[in-house]
Amino acid sequence: MTPVSISIAASIASLLLLLVVLELIRGRRLKERYALLWLVTGTVLLVLSIWRGALNTIAGWLGVSGYPPAILFAAAILFIIVVLLHYSTVLSKLADQNTLLAQRIALLEQRVIAREGAGNGMPLASQQDDEHER
């Protein structure tokens, strides 16, 4: 069986997590898109902490009825992995967009300088190319 003290501590921790997430959303410091996963994580952990019967049952299914709080750890770790994986995809997308922006800016800057024909000793040839295109 799950010790009562663990249930209480885990409930308080999950509740705190949920409150922090909600406060961050309220203060616009966390976009809803990224908050959703955290809200699900907090809710699942809270439910498993308060509902001791469910925790014991699940522990029985998975063969860890000797120490049901292990399910809490497992759930927490699972959600952390999901959140991290999600971050990796977000990061990859941002990196791609960052590259695209840098290239766009550089190409536009070259056009501006070529058009102004000033500074940087830009060749006449490339200026004419630019004129030709327009």
Place this chain on the structure above:
Amino acid sequence: MRTERVIAVVPAYNEQGAIGAIVDEIRAFDASFDVVVIDDGSTDATATVAAEHGAAVVTLPFNLGIGGAVQTGFKYALEHGYELAVRLDGDGQHDPAELPKLLAPVERGEADIVTGSRFAGGALAYRPPLARRIGITWFAKLVSLLTRQRVTDTTSGFQALNRKGIALFADDYPSDYPEVEATILVFKHRLRLAEVPVQMREREHGESSITFLRSVYYMFKVTLALLVAMVRKSTVPADEASRA
């Protein structure tokens, strides 16, 4: 006299010592070639020197790495309507005198992308250190297997491309060790790739001391990238007409 407009794309990172000579050499080789130097966030005078020697200069706001820089060059070529592009590295290892060999198959319409290979011609003077040679052989064999076409030099960035090749690379180009992966990309998009034997010059400066451990890491990483590239969904290059 060729009728197509040709652009030479030269990626450069902190090459103020070499870039001027390369731009001059390309223009001396064929004065009708336009040259664009992609300054990949250099901290030295690369951009200024290149511009003084008559190249158009695209300066990236920060260092993107070779793949991002090269891709910028192809985007420039696409947007400015060039029919042919050649790519030479900013460190001077690619000799413009070899350009006719690269351009010939493209101009004859036999290939979309032609790579200058240090090994295609059989026994050449170029003998890289052992660790490098193992890596080069490994990738040549692996890429040949994956693309079902004999490829001898997968790390060469000495290339000539037609409009199709330019459009593909402008749209999608790998980042880290791009040449190896780009070969797969070309294959998956069913563009015609050809190799011609060329001589390359020794790097005058820059690091040639790739340690054994780094070679192993590099081989592992690029092999993984190759396999990923084979199964990855490919993007569709935007139609040329829709961009113009």
